[in-house]
Amino acid sequence: MKQGCNLWFGLLPALLAVPLTAAGSPEARLIDCAACHGRISSxxxxxxxxxxxxxxxxxxELEKSADSPRSACSCHAPDFFVNGGIGSAPGRRADSPESxxxxxxxxxxAEMVAWxxxxxxxxxxxxxxxKRxxxxxxxxxxxxxxxDAAxxxxxCHMPGGKGPVxxxxGFDRPADATHRAHRMPGSSDPEFAAGAASLEVRQAGGQLxxxxxxxVPVHAFPQIRHRRAQLAVVEQPGGRVLWQETVRLAADSTAGYAVELPGGGVPLAVELRLYPLAELLPDSSLLLAREAVENR
Ligand code: HEC
Ligand code: HEC
Ligand code: HEC
Ligand code: HEC
Known part of the structure; x- marks a missing residue:
C-alpha cells in the first residue's frame, strides 16, 4: 500500500529542503546522515x-548457495522499500551492496524523502x-x-538511548533527550543475549x-537457526563434559531435562552456551548462564 504524505507546506519543500540526493544515483549511498545524526550513525x-x-x-551462506536464488538475497543489500513496500521483501539494490x-x-x-x-x-x-x-x-x-507478530x-532491540536524535x-537539542538506539543487540552482545533465557537447576535424589x-515472548531461542544453544553438565574444576544437549525453545516456553548424577561427590556446574557461528567457528561460544551444583 502506497501512502501519501500530507505536508501542509505542499510545494515549498522542493525549495527549502536540504536535498538528500538525486534518486537512484550511486552517490545516493554516500550521503552523510552522520553529519546531523552522529550518535545514531555510530x-x-x-x-x-x-x-x-x-x-x-x-x-x-552466500558461497554455499551460489547456485540457488538465495544468492541474490535482497534483504542483505535492500533497495528502497518504504512507502509501499513495508511488509514484503525488498528488491535487491545494485549500488554499494557492502553498506x-x-x-x-x-x-x-525512491524520491529521497525520509520516513x-x-x-x-x-x-x-x-x-x-x-505508523508501521x-x-x-x-x-x-x-x-x-x-x-504478523503482535x-x-x-x-527490546531499539530501546531509548541517551542523547538527542x-x-x-547547528540544531539546539536538549542534552537529556533520548533517541531510538540503532545498535540492534542480538547474540553479539553477551549481556543482552543472556536475558533471553533463565536457567534453574535442582538436585533431586540421584538426579539433576x-x-x-x-x-522472549515472541520468538524462538536462539532466534536464528545458524546459531546453536547448548546445555552442558561439566565437572568442576576441569570442565570435563558429562552430558550435553542442543536446545531450541519456542517463544515463551520451558523445557525440562533430568540427568543422572555421577557418584563420588565431584562438584559440577550446569552451563548454557551460545555458539553464534556454529558452522564457521565451532569452538567459539558465549557463556550465557552457569549454575554450580555441590553434588553431595
Ligand atoms: C543537515 C542535517 C541533517 C541531515 C544531513 C540529515 N538529517 Fe535527518 N533530521 C535532521 C533534523 C534536524 C531532524 C528533526 C529531528 C530533531 O528535531 O532533532 C531530522 C529528522 C529525521 C528523521 C525523523 C525523526 C523523527 O522525528 O521521527 C529521520 C527518519 C531522519 N532525519 C533520517 C535521516 C537520514 C536517513 C539521513 C541521511 C540520508 C538524514 N536524516 C540526514 C537533520 C538532518
Ligand atoms: C531491510 C531488511 C531488514 C529490516 C527491515 C530489518 N532487518 Fe534486522 N537484519 C537484517 C539482516 C540482513 C540482518 C543480518 C543478519 C545476519 O547476516 O546475521 C539483520 C540483523 C538483525 C539483528 C541481529 C542479528 C544478528 O545476526 O546479530 C537483529 C536483532 C535485528 N536484525 C532486528 C531487527 C528489528 C528489531 C527490525 C525492525 C525494527 C529489523 N531488524 C529490521 C535485515 C533487516
Ligand atoms: C533496520 C532498519 C533501520 C536502519 C538500518 C536505520 N533505521 Fe533509523 N529507525 C528505524 C526504526 C524502526 C526507527 C524507530 C521508529 C521511528 O522512530 O520511526 C528508527 C528511528 C530513527 C530516527 C528517529 C529516532 C527517534 O528517536 O525518534 C532517526 C533520526 C533515524 N532512525 C535515523 C537513522 C539513520 C541516520 C540511520 C543510519 C545511520 C538509520 N536510522 C538506520 C529503522 C532503521
Ligand atoms: C523481550 C525482548 C525481546 C523482544 C520483544 C524481541 N526480541 Fe528479538 N531477541 C531478544 C533476545 C534477548 C535475543 C538474543 C537471543 C537469541 O538470539 O534468541 C533476540 C534475538 C533476535 C534476533 C537474532 C539476533 C542474533 O544475534 O542472532 C533477531 C533477528 C530478533 N531478535 C528480531 C526480533 C524481532 C523482529 C522482534 C519483534 C517481532 C523481536 N526480536 C522481539 C529479545 C527480544
Missing part, C-alpha cells in the same frame, strides 16, 4: 545491519510519517517470521533436574 555502524553484506556468516541494511534502505523512499514513525515536517529535510515503523510488520519485511520489537551543533525457559 550505533548503526557497529550493528549487524551495517555488516549484513560483509559478515563472515553471510559470505559463508548492507543502511539508513537509506530503511528510511528513504519514520514521527511527524510530517521539514527538519531540514522532508520527513513523512508511517514502530510495528513488527516493518521488521517483518526482512525477518519474515515477524510479519510484539514490540523496538522495546540530532547532534549537529534442569529447567530452561525462553523469556
Amino acid at each position: 550505533e548503526w555502524r557497529v550493528s549487524s545491519h551495517a555488516a549484513a553484506y560483509t559478515s563472515p556468516l553471510f559470505l559463508h 548492507g541494511v543502511d539508513c537509506l534502505a530503511c528510511h528513504l523512499d 519514520s514513525d514521527g511527524q510530517e515536517w521539514m527538519v531540514p529535510h522532508r520527513v513523512c510519517a508511517d 515503523y514502530s510495528q513488527a510488520v516493518f521488521c517483518g519485511s526482512c525477518h519474515t517470521w515477524a510479519k 510484539a514490540d520489537c523496538l522495546d 540530532t547532534d549537529h551543533p 533436574k534442569i529447567s530452561l525457559t525462553n523469556l
